[in-house]
Amino acid sequence: MKDGELEKKLEEIVNSFLETSKGENIEVISHFDTDGITSAAIMIQALKRLDQKFSLRILKGLTKEIINSLDKNKIIFFLDLASGSLKDIQDRDLKKVYIIDHHEIDVEKIPKNVEILNPELTSKQKISSSGLTYLFCKKIDERNKEFAKIAILGMIGDMLEKEIDELNNGILEDGEIQRKRGLLIYPSTRPLNRVLEFSSNPFISGVTGNPKGVSELLREANLNQEEGKYKNLIDLTEEEMERLVTSIVLRNPEKKHQDLIGDLFLIKLFGKLEDAREISAKINACSREGRPEIAIGFCLENLEYKKKAESIHTKYKQQLISGIKFAQEQKKINGKGYIILNAKDKIKDTMIGTISSILANSTTYEEGTVIIGMGYDGKEKIKVSGRNVGRNGRNLKELLSTVMESFNGEVGGHHSAAGCLVDIKDEEEFIERIKRELEIEVIKIENHQNL
C-alpha cells in the first residue's frame, strides 16, 4: 500500500482492538447499502474466526437517538457510518468505540475512547469501507484474505471501482477476480436480450423494458441467436461488443462511447462466476426492501439466502421497469427548466429516488433540468427526490430546504441529489411552493446571464 500513514493507523487500530476486545461483547453496527453490508459480512466472519461474541445491527442512518440507546458495557464497532456523529458519540460516553469509515468527519478532535480508521484523516485516498474492513481483518488473520471478493462488491456498490488499482494491495489477486473490458451493462453473465431489457443504467430509450425494441437493436447490431439463444455479454468478441455499443450510442446520442465502456468484474460466488455489479445490485435490493439480513446471508454464501435474495431482486427489477414505464407515460408537470413527476401510489417511496435518477440520466431532458419525483410511502408521507440532469445545475439541497421551511420535515442529500419527506395533506401546497421556487431560480439565473 502506498499510503504509509493509513498503514500505520491500520496497525495501531488492529493492535488496540485485539488487546481490548478479548472476552468482551461487541456490537457491530453497519450501514444498509452494499458497502455497509459487505463490510459487516467481512467483519462478522473475522470475529467468528476470533471466537468473539458479537451482535449485528444494520441501519439506514445513524441518529442521536440510536447512539443514546447504545449499551455502555459493550464495545461498539461502527462500519461505513459514524464519522459524522462523533459529537453525539462523545456525549454518550461509551466504553470503547471503533470506527471504520470513509465519510467526512464532523469534529476536529477525535473523542477519547474512539479509534477511527478513515482515509479522510490521512491520505484522502478513495476507498470503500468494505476495502478498509478487509485490510483490517486481513491484518488480524491472513486467512481472512478469502473475503477479498466481498470487499470488491462494496467498492462497486460505492462506484469506486476505478480506484481499485490505486489500492495496490493485491485485493483483486486475493479475491481471484477476473476483469474484462466491455459494455457496462449487467449482468454480463446472462443472455444479451435479457440484460438489455432490464438495463436501467444506462437507460436505453425504446429498448429498456421493451422486448421488441431489444430485438430490433440486436438485429441492427447484427447479433443473432445461436441455437435459439443470444450470447452472454461477457462472451462477445471485441468486434461484436463494438457493434453493440455503436447501436446503443445511436439511440442515446448524448451518451459518450467511453462512458459505456469500462471494466467488468467477475467474482466466484456459490461456486459460479458472477458479474460483481449484479451481485452488488442484488445486495442493495434486499436492503432497500428492508431485508438486510438476507443480504448478509447471501454474502456469507448461504444457499437458502441466495434463493431469497434472488426472488427479492427479480421483484425489484420488475417494479423498477414498470416504474420507469409509468414515469415515461405519466403526465408530468412541465415547467421551464424542471419536471415534476407526482407518481402518488404508482411508484413506491423506496423506488422514487432511483427512478428520478434514471430520468435524470436518460437523454430525454436538457442539461440543467431539475427532476422532482414524488411517491407515497403507504402511510401519511410523500417521499420527494430531486435530481439534476447533467453535472451543472442548481443546488437541490438548498432548494428543497427553502421550500421545506413552510412544512415540517428534514432535507437530506447534497447539491445534485437531495430528498425530503412531506405530509400527504400538504401535497398540493408543496407542489405550488416548489414550482414557485423553481421558477424564481430560473429568473435569477436568467438575470445573472443578462448582466
Ligand SMILES: [Mn+2]
Ligand atoms: Mn460506503
